[in-house]
Amino acid sequence: MTAPTPSAPLFDRLVIIGPGLIGSSILRRAHENRAIARELVASDIDAGVCARVRELGIADRVEADPARAVVDADCVILCVPVGAIGAVAAQVVPAMKHGAILSEVGSTKVSVITGVLPALASRPDIAFVPSHPMAGTEYSGPDAGFPSLFENRWCLLTPPEGTPPDAVARITALWQAMGAHIRTMTAEHHDRVCAIVSHLPHLLAFTICGTADDLAGETRSEVLDFAASGFRDFTRIAASDPTMWRDIFLNNREALLEMLDRFMADAHAMAKAIREGDDTVIVNRITRGRAIRRTLIENRQA
Structure with missing residues (x-):
């Protein structure tokens, strides 16, 4: 993936799988700041969630099928419960384009990385950069999000050993554009x-x-x-x-x-x-x- 020019967005197409509190907040911030992504795509297995995202107008396109949603995406962020991240990764990784970045926002990291790595075994061209924005409320669903959720909050990155530095830099830039502070550490820590x-x-x-x-x-x-x-x-x-x-x-x-x-x-x-x-x-x-x-x-x- 080539580096963006100063006038180009960080990503051409950004896909959010699971537009709940965290996912819809990312979409809202990116919708306000088009330097983050030219096109925003949202996907959820719940038809009601997809319909609500369309009503809210926080994504340029909404797809019920996650594998279809990620086609030609530069970055895919999984915003689903940690117990489902491995299974969703297995669905979407085969459909991702060469050189794309896969990320997620789970609150646990050892289990998530263990669950995702099998899907990446045959796709060494996909960079995986786990992230955890330390922000939230007691509310959930696409209506719960707001664009300032990550402002002045920490986002913890736990890239596995050997992750391309360019991919880490892009995810770092994404969360900085969300207003977050960044700290990188091991999954165990x-x-x-x-x-x-x-x-x-x-x-x-x-x-x-x-x-x-x-x-x-x-x-x-x-x-x-x-x-x-x-x-x-x-x-x-x-x-x-x-x-x-x-x-x-x-x-x-x-x-x-x-x-x-x-x-x-x-x-x-x-x-x-x-x-x-x-x-x-x-x-x-x-x-x-x-x-x-x-x-x-x-x-x-x-």
Whole structure:
């Protein structure tokens, strides 16, 4: 693939498979900024999603068949649940043109790369650049997206060894055009980082809301009636898509379980401090939490 001229878009044809929150946000940003792609194509197995994307006008063309959608595309981004990425890659890779770039936006990377590589075994001409934009909301579907979703957020790239530098540079440029900051790391490191900063918090939110829901009678009613901001924050996270998070938990189980074990040890230590009236431990933990919050605000990640 030849480098674009200064006046040419980054990609001639960009294809989004799965225009949900992330996919439709990419389309919206690229629709606003035509320096990203001359033509935007969207595809989804759900006919209702395809119809809604047409109504929203965020893609130049919509195809129900993903293999047909990727024909002559310069870049294809898979925006489907991580458990489906390998199967979708097997569908689209044979139809991709020589020299095209395949990317995806999954929240786990070891499992995704393992799932995609078999489809690429007979297509060494296709460059694979996994990416993970660290942005989102509790909403899903094509109506949930918005063009500023990735602004000042991190996008983590985990290109396998031997990935052509030009392909990595193009995907980097794509996410920079989305407004994101870029960090490159190994897939293994990515999964451990995301286990603590994203996957474990979601697991805890789902669990806490389940505990509240299990409370009987009047107590449960009062929990829901008098919910303070802390509990409301958990319910916002817990409103996330069940299929997506099921796949994330199962596909990053080793790193997630490691972080869960560490959290449980810390929770037991905090319980012991409360039981024994050890205010030093309690204040230290709260102070560390406040410091992390201040850092997030300073880094414009909160």
